[in-house]
Amino acid sequence: xxxxxxxxxxxxxxxxxxxxxxxxxxxxxxxxxxxxxxxxxxxxxxxxxxxxxxxxxxxxxxxxxxxxxxxxxxxxxxxxxxxxxxxxxxxxxxxxxxxxxxxxxxxxxxxxxxxxxxxxxxxxxxxxxxxxxxxxxxxxxxxxxxxxxxxxxxxxxxxxxxxxxxxxxxxxxxxxxxxxxxxxxxxxxxxxxxxxxxxxxxxxxxxxxxxxxxxxxxxxxxxxxxxxxxxxxxxxxxxxxxxxxxxxxxxxxxxxxxxxxxxxxxxxxxxxxxxxxxxxxxxxxxxxxxxxxxxxxxxxxxxxxxxxxxxxxxxxxxxxxxxxxxxxxxxxxxxxxxxxxxxxxxxxxxxxxxxxxxxxxxxxxxxxxxxxxxxxxxxxxxxxxxxxxxxxxxxxxxxxxxxxxxxxxxxxxxxxxxxxxxxxxxxxxxxxxxxxxxxxxxxxxxxxxxxxxxxxxxxxxxxxxxxxxxxxxxxxxxxxxxxxxxxxxxxxxxxx
RNA sequence: GCGGCUGUGGUCUAGUUGGCUAAGACUCAAGCUUCCCAAGCUUGCAUCCCGGGUUCAAAUCCCGGCAGCCGCACCA
Numbered sequence: 070x071x072x073x074x075x076x077x078x079x080x081x082x083x084x085x086x087x088x089x090x091x092x093x094x095x096x097x098x099x100x101x102x103x104x105x106x107x108x109x110x111x112x113x114x115x116x117x118x119x120x121x122x123x124x125x126x127x128x129x130x131x132x133x134x135x136x137x138x139x140x141x142x143x144x145x146x147x148x149x150x151x152x153x154x155x156x157x158x159x160x161x162x163x164x165x166x167x168x169x170x171x172x173x174x175x176x177x178x179x180x181x182x183x184x185x186x187x188x189x190x191x192x193x194x195x196x197x198x199x200x201x202x203x204x205x206x207x208x209x210x211x212x213x214x215x216x217x218x219x220x221x222x223x224x225x226x227x228x229x230x231x232x233x234x235x236x237x238x239x240x241x242x243x244x245x246x247x248x249x250x251x252x253x254x255x256x257x258x259x260x261x262x263x264x265x266x267x268x269x270x271x272x273x274x275x276x277x278x279x280x281x282x283x284x285x286x287x288x289x290x291x292x293x294x295x296x297x298x299x300x301x302x303x304x305x306x307x308x309x310x311x312x313x314x315x316x317x318x319x320x321x322x323x324x325x326x327x328x329x330x331x332x333x334x335x336x337x338x339x340x341x342x343x344x345x346x347x348x349x350x351x352x353x354x355x356x357x358x359x360x361x362x363x364x365x366x367x368x369x370x371x372x373x374x375x376x377x378x379x380x381x382x383x384x385x386x387x388x389x390x391x392x393x394x395x396x397x398x399x400x401x402x403x404x405x406x407x408x409x410x411x412x413x414x415x416x417x418x419x420x421x422x423x424x425x426x427x428x429x430x431x432x433x434x435x436x437x438x439x440x441x442x443x444x445x446x447x448x449x450x451x452x453x454x455x456x457x458x459x460x461x462x463x464x465x466x467x468x469x470x471x472x473x474x475x476x477x478x479x480x481x482x483x484x485x486x487x488x489x490x491x492x493x494x495x496x497x498x499x500x501x502x503x504x505x506x507x508x509x510x511x512x513x514x515x516x517x518x519x520x521x522x523x524x525x526x527x528x529x530x531x532x533x534x535x536x537x538x539x540x541x542x543x544x545x546x547x548x549x550x551x552x553x554x555x556x557x558x559x560x561x562x563x564x565x
Numbered sequence: 566g567c568g569g570c571u572g573u574g575g576u577c578u579a580g581u582u583g584g585c586u587a588a589g590a591c592u593c594a595a596g597c598u599u600c601c602c603a604a605g606c607u608u609g610c611a612u613c614c615c616g617g618g619u620u621c622a623a624a625u626c627c628c629g630g631c632a633g634c635c636g637c638a639c640c641a
Contacts, residue, residue, distance in 0.1 A: 071634095074577095074634090078576055078577075079576090081575080081576075082575065082576050082592075088632080088633090091614095091632090092614095093614090093615080093631080094614060094615060094630085094631040094632055095614095095631075095632055095633090096631085096632085097631090097632070097633090146641090147641080150641060151641050152641080153639075153640095153641085155566085155639090157566080158567095164566055164567080164638065164639085165638070165639095166638085166639075169638095169639095213640090213641075231641080232641095264640085264641090266639080266640065267566065267638085267639050267640080268566065268638080268639065268640090269640085270633090270634090270640095275640065367641060368641090448602085448603080449603090465601090467599090467600060467601065468598090468599055468600065469597095469598090469599085470599095473600095495593095495594080495595090496603080497598090497599060497601090497602085497603080497604070497605095498599080498600090498601050498602065499601070499602035499603055499604080500602085500603050500604090501601095501602085501603090502601080502602045502603085503602070503603040504603080506602090506603090507603095513601095513602095515601060517600065517601075518600065519600095527601075529601080529602085534602070536601080
């Protein structure tokens with residue numbers, strides 16, 4: 070079995086994630102999370118919110134609809150541009166992107182062309198199928214958005230949103246007023262987005278329905294330069310692994326070596342890097358920031374870095390998060406189409422804020438944790454940051470007699486009011502450790518005869534397999550210290 | 566979407582020139598045992614992707630669908 074199949078099998082067996090509607094054969098690009106996967110995902114989202122909303126008191130969380138009206142997505146450009154023009158060969162059935170065919174022939178970008186322009190250009194160039202030399206059928210527009218009919222008449226058209234960002238832009242004005250005419254510096258949302266991929270593969274990595282965690286930062290470059298410069302200057306001591314266009318290799322560089330980029334961008338770039346290094350505890354050798362070249366990035370993005378992780382299960386570097394400087398494109402577009410003012414007053418007159426967007430694929434991040442954490446060395450275990458693990462701890466009786474199960478149950482119930490805990494008495498003690506190892510439970514506590522006599526209990530750590538003995542009355546404090554990183558397990562071992 | 570390969574208990578697999586009650590390992594559950602890392606014993610649950618066809622008889626052959634893998638294409 071490949072790494073990917075091995076991991077997918079564990080995910081199904083233990084209750085993390087699997088294909089949606091699988092009793093009917095499933096659907097390509099749709100996945101459901103089981104009880105453990107859901108806990109893991111909830112913990113990730115909490116960690117994300119704590120970290121990014123904690124960056125500034127003026128960063129806020131919103132919750133916006135999955136369905137958006139036609140006009141909103143027309144204004145954002147998605148109705149016209151979030152699509153491919155597909156051309157099919159009438160002989161062999163191969164399909165191609167119209168703009169790519171034209172680009173290959175002419176060497177010039179054809180991405181801007183609409184259906185009619187592509188059609189006439191194709192006729193002009195007299196192109197034929199690169200695969201078999203056959204003639205092409207008429208080009209068709211394939212929009213990647215899921216189209217919906219709203220209400221009973223069928224003529225009110227909407228879409229499932231292709232990105233959560235639009236929900237934020239649409240609410241900018243309202244939030245501005247609700248915050249008593251103070252510009253929301255950051256508006257975040259975690260929610261579903263939908264893209265009708267032609268042929269999704271790679272499991273959780275490319276789905277048709279997926280979850281995004283996005284933080285949109287609003288600012289007026291002239292008015293807020295100082296604000297971000299201060300934030301950046303306070304923290305600019307950091308080395309990051311970066312790959313920029315034209316560089317052969319990923320290099321470890323000091324953030325100050327990129328000071329040709331603006332502070333608002335560098336500040337968030339550092340924060341993103343720290344999130345993966347410190348919160349998700351991904352080894353730095355598996356993280357890099359990659360800047361996209363002009364050809365790769367969308368036309369409205371002025372600066373675009375992706376955070377990439379090396380996935381063993383997918384055989385390469387893959388994007389899990391992007392940082393995009395979208396300029397004032399989004400708010401300007403909505404201002405134009407809606408007729409609503411999206412500008413804020415500054416010393417320099419009214420200005421439409423610019424946006425820098427932090428866009429995380431939640432499911433991709435979950436897969437990153439699974440990919441990087443799942444180990445099959447001398448045991449099968451899942452190495453997770455303790456705070457993200459589905460269960461924080463488990464409590465067992467060493468044997469099933471002499472009152473040990475009852476005592477362990479008592480301790481479990483007490484701890485379970487404060488942490489996500491698991492209790493198990495079936496099988497042998499080794500089996501119970503093994504079960505928790507596989508789902509990444511960081512701490513296992515075993516009630517033995519000494520517990521009955523002295524009220525102490527063993528705490529075993531997943532990574533080392535080592536144990537410490539602590540007083541039952543101190544358990545909560547010890548777990549809390551371990552979770553919050555106030556004290557390491559090694560430090561407790563030395564004291565022991 | 567195209568081409569090739571594939572789909573068997575919860576998981577992984579055997580069985581596929583049509584033919585006996587579809588087999589094994591692990592898992593899981595109940596119990597026994599067990600003084601710390603998947604031990605052992607007993608008992609038990611559960612399967613041929615879906616639909617149609619051929620046939621006395623289909624997990625096996627044929628058709629359609631769905632899904633997965635590989636390659637192509639695609640991934641604003």
